[in-house]
Every structure is written in structure tokens, then in C-alpha cells.
Amino acid sequence: MHILIATDAWLPQVNGVVRSLQNTAREAATLGARIDFLTPLDFRTVPMPTYREIRLALATPGRVARRMDEIGADFVHIATEGPIGLMARRVCLGRGQSFTTSYHTRFPEYLSARAPVPEALSYAWLRRFHNAGAGVMVSTPTLEAELRERGFRNIMRWSRGVDAELFRPRPYEELDGLVRDLPRPIFLSVGRVAVEKNISAFLDLDLPGSKVVVGEGPARAELQARHPNVHFLGLKEGEALARIYAAADVFVFPSLTDTFGIVLLEALASGLPVAAFPVTGPRDVIGEAASGTPVGILADDLRQSALGALELDRAAARAYALRFTWRACTEQFLGNIETAHARANAARQQAAVS
Template sequence: MRLAIATDAWLPQVNGVVRTLAATVTELDRRGYEVELITPAQFTTLPLPGYSSIDVAIAPRFTVRRTLNAFAPDVVHIPTEGPIGWAARNWCLSHGVPHTTAFHTRFPDYVAARTGISADRLWPIFRRFHKHSRAVLAATPSLENELISRGIGKVRRWTRGIDHWLFRAEGALHPAMVDLPRPLLLNVGRVSREKNLEAFLALDVPGTKVVVGSGPDEEMLRRKYPHVHFLGMLAGEELASAYRTADCFVFPSLTDTFGLVVIEALACGVPVAAFPISGPLDIIGLSGRGADSDFPARIGSCDARLDSAIAVAQQSDRRAAAVFAQRFSWEHATDQFLAALTDALAGSSTQSGAKPQFAE
């Protein structure tokens, strides 16, 4: 299988999409697959308005076409609905090459959060983007159901994994956190409006709030919440030590489709408090004992009142949280990814006599 991945999100960006793709590419390489990456690094770019750390490719159509023509992939995976994603999609349609897509990010909700434009006005664009995909990969059952309800079909599961050698319950604690008044309430992620951080930072709850990450709202939130400890970007063992030091991981986002940070926190033995939305519900479950009803111990809490979720989550079993997180692996996630691509190729072979489709 000659696989091309055309993505608008790639290193040095730090987000769940990039981490998922990087881990998947590493696993594919370990298994001996030939993968061609098309990323913003190959193009002239401009910073995305409001996100200076995210570069967007300018007029990528010609380079995308040239790269795909030269590589001649059997199948193309397109995980983002940006300029590179649209260019790759149109090449696939014009050349009759099967492609798969993924729904990593609720861009309609992100745009709505930052502009006030109704998300419902944007969904037709996304339906068109995914319309001819042989498989639309989604991380959770609730996201699958949501996409189907939005008119996006051929949805397949593609879960997420953890680097268990890094995110583990045993290990050093973070020196900047150990002496802070407890309980330590931690959030990790992009510091931006769509992450709904103020729902966490504005809470009047016991303990110390700690935020790891950076983003366009960081300076504003530092000024507005001077008692919150902002540690900036952390990675590797330093990030893992911050997780381990916390008493509760607080995930206030209403727009994430999964939340890699949720399972990283659990793997480090930290219970999670979140709103009852897609992602946290699919991991923690409404009971707080994991989405699988056979898991016996509490690992967190989902509640429409975040302060209540925090209070309940702190009663969880830290050891159980780490055990539960062991079920998430990049090996299993990559098996799902490859199964979707294999089926896409099988569908292509049954249609070998059909004329190539063309972009609308």
C-alpha cells in the first residue's frame, strides 16, 4: 500500500491532530508502510488569524498535484479540511484515487466561538468536503452519531492512544507545583477561547489552579486571573510530571472531539472532571467509572456543573485511572486506521471499471 497523507496540521504545531498523525506515521513506519507526507512545511504559509503559531498554506493546489502525481499513491488520507486538504481531495476525485478523511476538529464550533457566526451555517461546507470519502474516521461513538445526524456518512472508528512509556503514574513530580496549596487542579492544552478555559478559571473552588500550554488568550487570562499558575508549554517528562503532581485534571472544553489530554492524565493516575459532552463521556462515562460498564472503580466525573464534577472526581481511585488508561494504545488505533484504508482500497477495486469522478 502506497499511502499519502495530506494534512494542514503538522509539526511544529502542538495539538491533538498533530500528535495523532505523528504517532500514527511512526507506527506505520515501524510496520514497513511507504508513506508520503504533504504538510505546510512544503508551502509558503501565513499565520492563521488569531493563532500565530499555526501556519496555513497559500495556494497549495499545484504542489499538492505535483507531489501526488509523482508519488502515485494507492490511497490518500486527508485529516484536515484546510487548503491542503481541499487540494488533495480534488486531486483524488479528478484521478479516481480513493481517499479517506477524518473529523478531528469541530471547526464550525470553533469559528462560532470566535466570530459569532452560527455553526449550522458552516456544516454544509463540511458535508461537501467529506461527501466522497470512502471512510470518515471519528474518534468516539458519540462523534460518529453526531456526524451521521449531520448528514456525513461512511463513518468509521479511529480511536486514540498514549505513549505509555512517558505517561505513567510512577515518576518524578513537577518542582513548580509540589509546594502549591492543594488540591492542585490542572488543565493542559491550547490557551484559546474555544477551549472554554474561563469556565474553569472563574470557579470558586478550594485549591490551586494550574494551566499548562500557550495560545492567543494567554496574556489576557494571566491578567484576569492573577492567582492562577500558568506554566507555559511543557513536553516530555516535564509534562508527564505536571500531570502526576495534580490532584484533578479539569477539562472544560465543549468543542473537542476526543481530548488526548484526558487519557494522558488518566494514564498518570489523575482523575478527570469534565462537562458531559462527546469525548469525556466516551472515555469517563456518565457514571465516572469509564464508558465501559464493566470497569468497577471511579476514574473521574462528568457533570453539567463543573465544580460538582471536580468535587466528585477527587474521590476517584488514582490507581484505577492509570489501569483504565492502559486500554488506549497507538498500536490498536493504527489497526483501526489501516482497516479503514484497506476497505477503501477494496471498494476501489470493485469499481475499477467506473470512470473517475471529478470535483464539483
């Protein structure tokens, strides 16, 4: 199986979409499948208005079509709804070629947080974008139910995983030196520092000990100036990030718009209980542990959740995270590709007979 994934989210961006795609491609190779990417690195780019860290590809249908032909994949998956995703979709529709998509980001909510654009209008556009494909992959049951209600069709589940060897509890000498020596308890948040991540809900909390923020984004300078007692560490990846997770006491996830939140699994695998709002993402990831030992607290009062999470069992958090593997995630993705294209072929054959 040879799959082309068209994505506007790619390196040097650091986010859940990029991590998901990278880990899926790596695991796919071990399963005998090949994944190639069509990304902004293949084109000239310009900075995204209001968010210069993100580069938008100057993609055209002709250039995208030529690149798709050069790659010569059997299947096309469109991961994002940006310029590359739009052009790949246009090429596929023009050729009568079936494709799948995935819904990673709540763009209607993100856009309305930055501009006066009605969410209903954005969702109508997204529904048209995704319903043209043979299947749209989503990460959680809650998101699936929500999109079905909004008229999205052919929805398929594609969960996420965690690198439990990298993200793990660590002995004192392996902890991040700066974080481990801060006044306890240490409350950590990891993610893009932007308005749509609702990070102010964490920074404004009256909590004992220390608050630590890992990540970059357009709101960092303003928030850092407003909260001089918060430790902003900037962007961290790999081993450096893992050592920070392991040095903290509670992971606070203030986002109201994430569709999953891979950082939740990274924190849990590191032995960190989670405090979050009861919304899509945390409700699915953390909520699944409700029948066993709790690994997080979800409440509308984020301060209550953060303080309550201090009492939770770190070993239980780690054990729960081990249920989420990138291999299982990739098997699910590859199965969805086969199912969607078989369904599309059957529909074409039925139409030809009719």
C-alpha cells in the same frame, strides 16, 4: 502499504491532531506500512487571521499534485479541511482517485465562537467535503452518531492511544518541582488557551488549593491578567509535561467542543482522575469506564466534578488508560484505509458494468 497523509495541522503546532498523526506514522512503520506527509512545511505559509500561531499553506493544485507524484503513495488520506486538504481533495477528484478523510476538529463550533457564521452553513460545507471521499474517520461513537444525523456518509471509527511509558505515576523526586510544592489539591488543565476550549469555565471555579494551566494560545495574556492566582506554565511537551501531570491531583477538562481529547488519556495514564462536562469526547472516553471503577466524574456542575474526582482511585485511572494503545489505533487506521479503498474499487467496477 504506502499512504500519503495531507494535513494542515503539523509541527510546530502542538495539538491532538499532530500527536495522533505522528504516533500513527511511528506505529505504522512497525506494522510494515509507510506513511509520508504533505504538510505546511512543503509550502510558503501565512499566519491564520485571529490565530497567528497557526500557519496556513499557500498551496496550489499544481504544486500539491507534483508533491503527491514525488511521494508516489498507494493511498491518500486527507486529515484536515484547510488549504492543503482542499487542494489534495481537488487533485484526487480531478484524477478520479479515491481517498479517505478524518474529522478531527469541530470547526463549525470553533468558527461560530469567533465570528457570526451559522453552524448549519459550516456543517453543510464540511458534509460536502467529506462525503466526496471513500470514508471519513471519527474518533468516538457519539461523534459518529452526530455526523450521521447531519448527513455524513461512510463513517469509520478511528480511536486514539496514549504513550503509557511516558505518561505514568512517578515518585516524588520525578515530579515537577514547581507544581508538586503548590498548595494542595492541585487541579490541572492542559490544552490550547483559546476561547473555543472554554477554559474560563475552569478558571472561574471556586476551588481549594491551586489551579495550573499548561498550554499556549491567543487568550493566554487576557486570562492570565484576569486570574493572577492561577499558575500559567506555558507550552510543555514530553518529559516536562509528564512530570506536571504526575504532580497534580485532578485533571479538569472544560472543553465542550473536542472530538476526543488525547489529554484525557495522558492524564489518566499519569494516575489523574478527570473532571469534565458530559459532552462528546469525555462522555466516550470516561463514560466507557462507567461499568467498572469510576476514573472521572462528568457533570454540568464542573466544580462538583472537580471536587468529587479527588475521591477517585488513581490506580484505577492508570489501569483504564492502559486499554488505549497507539498500536491498536494504528491497526484500526490501516484497516479503514483498506476497507474504504476496496469499497471504492467495487463501486467503480459496478458502475463500469452498469
